[in-house]
Amino acid sequence: MTASTVVVVAVLAILLQVSLQGWIVGAATTHVVGGSTGWTIPPNNTFYPDWASSQTFLVGDILQFNFETGMHDVVAVTKSGYDACDSNGQIASPVTSGPASIPLSSAGEHYYLCGITGHCSAGQKLAVSVVSSTPDSGDAPSPSSGGGSSPPSGSAGALVAPPSLVAVGLSLLLVNINNALR
Ligand SMILES: *[C@@H]1O[C@H](CO)[C@@H](O)[C@H](O)[C@H]1NC(C)=O
Numbered sequence: 340m341t342a343s344t345v346v347v348v349a350v351l352a353i354l355l356q357v358s359l360q361g362w363i364v365g366a367a368t369t370h371v372v373g374g375s376t377g378w379t380i381p382p383n384n385t386f387y388p389d390w391a392s393s394q395t396f397l398v399g400d401i402l403q404f405n406f407e408t409g410m411h412d413v414v415a416v417t418k419s420g421y422d423a424c425d426s427n428g429q430i431a432s433p434v435t436s437g438p439a440s441i442p443l444s445s446a447g448e449h450y451y452l453c454g455i456t457g458h459c460s461a462g463q464k465l466a467v468s469v470v471s472s473t474p475d476s477g478d479a480p481s482p483s484s485g486g487g488s489s490p491p492s493g494s495a496g497a498l499v500a501p502p503s504l505v506a507v508g509l510s511l512l513l514v515n516i517n518n519a520l521r
Contacts, residue, residue, distance in 0.1 A: 369401045369440070370394050372465060377405035378413065378437070378453070384462040396469045398446050406437035411463070413439050414454040421450035421466060424459035446471040 372378050373390055381387055404413045413434040414420075420428020433454050434441065443449060452464035 367399045367401060368397065369403050370396065371403045371405060373405075378411055379406060379463065380453075380458055381462045386462060387465045391465060391467050394467075396443055396467045398443060398469055398471050400443045400469075402441045402443060402451075402465075402467070404434070404437065404439045404441065404451075406439075408435065408437045411437065411453045411455055411458065413441065413451055415441070416450050416452055418448065418450055418466075421452060421464055424452060424464065426452060426454040426459075429454075443467070443469045445469065 373381065373387065376382075376386070404411075406412075414426045414429045415431040416426060417428040417430060420426060420430075426433070441451075446469050449467050449469055450465070451467075452459040
């Protein structure tokens with residue numbers, strides 16, 4: 340290898356690393372609950388449902404509840420806890436320090452409320468519907484018949500493919516540059 344080839348390889352390696360990092364970081368979205376209003380007693384009871392319906396929540400995304408410690412808290416609850424504003428329906432320890440970042444680690448409905456007396460019934464509660472990956476609209480044929488040992492589908496492949504394509508592209512580019520330098 341000539342010195343210039345070494346430099347080119349180093350630059351490409353850095354570019355590949357940056358693009359991979361960008362891909363990984365880009366895969367998770369942080370949703371700031373209530374936007375600039377944050378996590379507080381809302382102006383009306385449709386405020387948090389309206390906010391939630393403006394978002395797409397994917398597994399691995401993060402809910403960020405912005406509030407002042409001591410003024411509010413975040414309690415993950417069951418649906419019945421959410422419906423009744425009953426924090427006895429809690430399914431995890433209340434998070435009392437703000438701001439709080441709570442990962443959405445599974446698909447399905449997730450429910451949260453503020454456990455401070457009177458806040459939930461004034462509308463400070465949140466229901467989010469989390470989906471497992473970017474919508475593939477569910478019309479792909481399911482390979483679930485038989486076996487039972489097939490690997491989990493979808494998100495893993497979606498995450499792996501683009502960096503592989505980047506690597507292949509960079510390899511081809513490197514070969515071309517090598518040829519040009521000879
Ligand atoms: C609830 O409050 C938000 C924010 O002030 C407002 O945009 C929305 O129109 C209100 N909804 C109703 C039904 O009043």
